């Protein structure tokens with residue numbers, strides 16, 4: 412592992428991202444799903460309902476970080492695939508009996524805990540904490556023995572929502588090293604009462620509530636994690652690490668730091684980090700006369716925190732509506748809606764939050780309805796890489812000589828990031844870490860790719 416000067420490297424990396432962003436095509440080679448994975452949004456690893464079965468194999472590998480470092484990691488790989496970080500996103504349906512076979516290639520026992528799942532079986536009997544001969548706890552659950560051991564977990568996914576799975580064995584080491592992933596349980600559509608108008612046929616639900624409807628193509632994951640490079644160096648060298656010295660220096664979103672976070676799913680320059688975090692959305696529009704732009708459902712952001720710190724994450728520009736936490740819909744005993752609007756999503760260690768997101772074109776600014784602010788002289792303006800040359804959605808304009816843009820079609824890019832600003836760094840390199848964008852596409856039809 413090497414530490415390099417951050418500033419020029421970061422700009423070099425941004426240039427690389429710029430060069431590759433428009434040329435990437437997803438490969439899907441590491442995904443169990445038979446379908447071509449989407450460029451943005453959640454990439455589900457699926458299996459056949461009602462008895463989905465997944466195999467996770469422990470692997471070691473390296474990831475790329477925004478300061479130019481590479482980092483040694485542990486990971487759960489789908490089936491016996493290549494190392495990836497984080498583990499596959501396991502997607503199942505409410506009521507499924509889920510089987511997870513864990514193969515352990517490491518020289519120490521490894522396990523999986525499934526927080527929020529009840530009556531988890533290990534090899535057909537209730538999974539149990541493990542103790543050594545001195546009655547000291549060695550694992551929170553039944554583990555796969557070292558050097559080729561396996562364990563088969565199974566449980567009935569009785570609650571819809573967003574869940575973490577992670578190692579329950581020496582978790583302060585194994586989870587930190589990367590043994591974690593997301594589990595999404597989709598509700599039974601038949602249980603959703605009073606489904607909304609069928610004008611949009613492919614609506615999904617976060618929970619068994621009509622007011623948790625969202626568009627599946629606007630479903631996003633925000634999986635937050637952290638790395639202490641000295642812990643990873645110690646594990647790579649086979650040395651012990653004193654957790655009293657634990658001090659994260661990298662923070663990631665979906666296993667990537669910014670600007671890698673906004674690259675496509677399966678971007679080829681991130682061969683072990685398949686999951687992007689760009690949230691691509693359209694205007695929320697309930698006008699039934701809007702034709703193609705009738706868009707009366709929100710998107711959903713599924714937040715997960717597998718780290719040890721609070722992650723106060725916030726998209727700029729609008730509140731989200733928190734509809735679920737830790738796999739529970741926000742409702743009272745009589746199903747009264749208790750969801751609430753929130754700007755900063757302050758997600759604690761081990762928590763998951765499900766948040767509906769909408770973007771409103773509230774003021775409808777356009778060249779014929781100009782922004783009521785005098786635009787400064789060019790010399791006083793700064794042009795970001797994603798600015799289209801016009802302040803109006805769907806419009807592109809002339810950029811000054813020398814300025815270049817990644818903007819395709821006059822779309823907007825709105826930042827979303829951790830607001831603990833020390834966390835949006837990579838070993839001190841500022842404006843990296845858990846930062847991503849919400850991309851707002853112009854009204855349809857448009858020239859966006």
Ligand SMILES: [Cu+2]
Pocket residue numbers: 725727828830
């Ligand atoms: Cu901010």
